[in-house]
Amino acid sequence: MIRSIETRRANLRRAFPDDLRQRLTGARVTDLDRRAKYGLISTDRGDTMIFHLGMSGRWRVDPVELQLHDHLVIETGEGRRLALNDARRFGSVDLVPTDTLAAFPAFQLLGPEPLDRSFDAAYLRAALTGKRTSIKLALLDQRVVAGLGNIYVCEALYDARIDPHHMAGDIGYDALVRLVDAVHLVLEAAIAAGGSTLRDYARPDGELGYFSKLFAVYGREGEPCACGGLVARYAEGGRSTFWCPACQGAKLPKRLRKS
DNA sequence: CCGACAACCTGACGGC
DNA sequence: TGCCGTCAGGTTGTCG
Numbered sequence: 027m028i029r030s031i032e033t034r035r036a037n038l039r040r041a042f043p044d045d046l047r048q049r050l051t052g053a054r055v056t057d058l059d060r061r062a063k064y065g066l067i068s069t070d071r072g073d074t075m076i077f078h079l080g081m082s083g084r085w086r087v088d089p090v091e092l093q094l095h096d097h098l099v100i101e102t103g104e105g106r107r108l109a110l111n112d113a114r115r116f117g118s119v120d121l122v123p124t125d126t127l128a129a130f131p132a133f134q135l136l137g138p139e140p141l142d143r144s145f146d147a148a149y150l151r152a153a154l155t156g157k158r159t160s161i162k163l164a165l166l167d168q169r170v171v172a173g174l175g176n177i178y179v180c181e182a183l184y185d186a187r188i189d190p191h192h193m194a195g196d197i198g199y200d201a202l203v204r205l206v207d208a209v210h211l212v213l214e215a216a217i218a219a220g221g222s223t224l225r226d227y228a229r230p231d232g233e234l235g236y237f238s239k240l241f242a243v244y245g246r247e248g249e250p251c252a253c254g255g256l257v258a259r260y261a262e263g264g265r266s267t268f269w270c271p272a273c274q275g276a277k278l279p280k281r282l283r284k285s
Numbered sequence: 286c287c288g289a290c291a292a293c294c295t296g297a298c299g300g301c
Numbered sequence: 302t303g304c305c306g307t308c309a310g311g312t313t314g315t316c317g
Contacts, residue, residue, distance in 0.1 A: 039293065039312075063311075081310050082295075095295085114294045116311060132312085158287065168312085175310055222310075264290070266308085 027054050027103030028069070035097050038112060039080065042098070043121040049073050050100075050121070062136050062172035066127070074124045076132075080116025085109070136172040140209050145171055147202040154202075157194035161205075163263050164194035174209065177222055177244045180268045182208040184243045189275035190267045215240065243268040 031050045033042045043049075053069035060066060067075040077083075086109040092099065096109040098119060110119070122130055137153065138145045153170050154161075164170050165179040174182070183190050185208035188201055197205070216222055219237035238244075243251070247259040247268060255272030 078311080080294095080312080083310095112294095113296065114309090114311095116293070118312090156286095163288090166311095177310065263288080265311095 028052065028100055029103050029105075030099075030101045032099045032101075033097065034092075034099065038083075038097060038115045039118045040120075042119055046075075046119070046121055050075065061133060062139070062168055063175070064132065068124050072124055073121055074127055076118075076120040076122065076127075076130060077110065078118045080112060080114060080118070082114040083110065083112035083117035086111050135169045137168065137170045138172065140171050140173055140213060145206065145209075147199060147206050150202045150206060151199060154194040154197065159194055160190060160262060161188060161192050161194045161197055162190035162267050166263070166265070171209070176265050176267075177241070178209070178212050178216065180244045181212045181242060184208075184269060184274060185212055187273055187275075190262075190269050192275070243270055
């Protein structure tokens with residue numbers, strides 16, 4: 027039971043819903059769920075709170091005391107507290123009637139969940155056909171597959187031995203099969219390790235996630251890959267891509283090739 | 286439809 | 302020691 031909900035500022039990326047307190051105070055949580063990178067908290071009043079942690083967001087469970095960047099605080103009927111902490115405020119909180127959840131704007135164009143059966147090589151082939159962008163950017167596109175971020179795209183492409191520059195629509199079926207397997211492998215390993223700790227990420231219990239220690243390429247520019255080659259980095263779409271040219275094909279992208 | 290870029294923010298880090 | 306530039310897990314919008 028949500029005994030109280032308090033906002034300590036007016037907004038994250040966008041304003042907090044102005045009826046948040048009115049609609050959630052006293053409500054009972056009936057369901058916790060997730061879609062893509064959004065967390066869903068449903069109540070017996072027929073509302074669902076949709077939150078996104080952005081880059082730096084985290085829930086702090088039973089904090090000893092509130093601290094800087096604790097922007098929203100929920101107190102439960104058992105006297106426990108949840109503080110939504112987000113230094114960069116790239117996160118978001120929305121509240122919608124549960125029966126209109128499917129109409130939430132950010133959910134309109136989302137692709138399948140990467141761990142759902144429907145995300146397979148045949149789907150990917152259809153989704154990527156005609157795409158004139160790199161496989162790296164295509165996998166970051168939440169319309170193609172929903173929930174992969176920069177780290178896991180880099181790691182999955184490495185695992186599948188696919189050149190991140192490769193045109194998405196030109197990837198062969200065998201490589202797509204490897205890619206789907208790699209996405210599954212990387213996500214399952216990351217979940218088992220408790221997530222990826224970079225700087226300010228921690229699990230809700232405050233413990234760190236250890237998958238970052240298992241990164242093969244992410245954040246390892248200049249370090250040796252298992253093959254002996256060196257991990258490289260380039261920027262595309264404003265994001266860093268880490269890869270091993272020796273393992274993933276050393277072709278230079280067209281735009282970097284001397285004419 | 287696509288790429289490039291900017292905006293939204295704070296904080297950590299490296300170089301000097 | 303401290304200042305400054307750069308970079309960071311993501312999403313959304315504009316412009317060409």
